[in-house]
Amino acid sequence: MAFGFATYALGYLSGALSTLSPCVLPLLPIVLGSAVASGRFGALALTGGVMFSFTAVGLF
Structure with a gap:
């Protein structure tokens, strides 16, 4: 089965939206704040x- 660009884009978008679900949203400032405070590339590493x-979870 061959996947096109739209399939990958939709998968990426759904993963990004699931990160912003209501149960994760209150934790986001805490996690992002600690990542930024940990170093110069903390937010990028996060x-x-x-x-x-x-x-990885989507593929396997």
């Missing part, structure tokens, strides 16, 4: 980790 984990 974003990369979330993207990687959603991708």
Whole structure:
């Protein structure tokens, strides 16, 4: 089965939207604040980790 660009874009969008679900939204300032305080690339590392984990769970 071949997947097109629209399939990957829809999967990425659904993962991004599920991150902003109501149960996660109150924790976002705490997690993001600690990531920014941890170092220069803390927020970037947090974003990369979330993207990687959603991708891994979606693929496997």
